[in-house]
């Protein structure tokens with residue numbers, strides 16, 4: 617496929633290729649309204665929210681899969697976590713113990729970085 621020489625304009629709201637008048641910016645009124653509303657709200661793009669939510673849920677799933685039922689903790693290497701699709705940049709909160717250890721949580725599952733790229737996987741205890 618080769619790119620067309622003529623300039624292709626796309627809808628500001630949905631990205632669809634536009635045909636017709638040169639000054640057209642949107643497919644239709646629906647897209648125009650959508651775009652204007654988004655501008656007004658300075659909204660986070662819905663796709664971004666969805667991606668981050670999915671990553672957080674995926675992280676939780678990975679941690680849960682590494683922690684056997686009935687066990688309080690488990691250990692895993694960084695490699696293993698990455699192989700399972702864990703994204704270290706996504707977490708819901710950090711818990712710092714009185715001794716200064718930092719547990720990184722994705723909802724009710726978390727991890728504590730250990731030496732040599734090992735991680736201690738934990739489940740939040742309800743108290």
Ligand SMILES: [Zn+2]
Pocket residue numbers: 627628629630631632642643644647
């Ligand atoms: Zn459109």
